[in-house]
Amino acid sequence: MPSEKNGFAVKTRIPLFFVGATVLAFAALAACDVERRKSDAELGLNAQQAAGRQIYDTECGRCHEPYSARGKKGPGLKGIYQRKYLSLSGLPATDERVTDIVRSGRGEMPGFSQKLSAQDMQDLLAYLHTL
Ligand code: HEC
Structure with a gap:
């Protein structure tokens, strides 16, 4: 039918x-x-910065937006080195301070001294400078 x-x-x-x-x-x-995720090449990252980006994506990305000031669990890290002081803590935006924070943690943020080697730390800082 x-x-x-x-x-x-x-x-x-x-x-x-x-x-x-x-x-x-x-x-x-x-x-x-x-936004669509940009490739390392589109971001113009060199090899060390790209290695740092991988570490960032594994260890930091779940709590910190890299390309936005919008907060997640922690503050967005866009332009972290563009200002003189870190947005939340008001500490100087220097490699020394940031290294301390990443190694020892701060408030709700865990420390990464056991997880990241000195080389990892250098790569991570190189990437943070591109944000
Ligand atoms: C579990 C969530 C979490 C992870 C993972 C994490 N953070 Fe954080 N982070 C935070 C929180 C929450 C704060 C705010 C701490 C405070 O001052 O109370 C913070 C603070 C910071 C600050 C200082 C910001 C400011 O304005 O004072 C920096 C820099 C930072 N984190 C970098 C990193 C990096 C780099 C990684 C990866 C190695 C990372 N964080 C991993 C939660 C996290």
């Missing part, structure tokens, strides 16, 4: 269209909010 078959197709196609449109609308919204 072809007419019954048609009726079924029309009835199911309309809701499916709406589901599809809703999914697309959400995808578009999400794309606006979350």
Whole structure:
């Protein structure tokens, strides 16, 4: 019976269209909010800075946004070395201070002295200077 078959197709196609449109609308919204991740080359990172970025993404990214001042668990680190003082603690934005904070931790932030070698630390600082 072809007419019954048609009726079924029309009835199911309309809701499916709406589901599809809703999914697309959400995808578009999400794309606006979350910027596409740039490659190391697009960011112009050299080998050491790229190594630092990997460490950052593994150890720091879950609590600190690298390319936004927006806070996560900790403050965003965009432009961390562009100002004279760190935004939250007001400590001088120097390699010495930042190294201390990363090694020993601060408040809710864990220390990384056991996890990061001296070389890791150098690579990480090199990357932080690009933010
Ligand atoms: C579990 C979450 C967490 C992780 C992981 C973490 N941090 Fe933090 N970080 C924080 C919090 C919370 C603070 C604020 C501490 C305070 O002053 O009370 C902070 C503070 C800082 C500050 C000082 C900011 C300011 O304005 O004073 C720096 C720099 C920093 N973190 C760098 C790093 C780096 C680099 C890493 C990776 C090696 C890292 N953090 C990993 C949570 C984290």
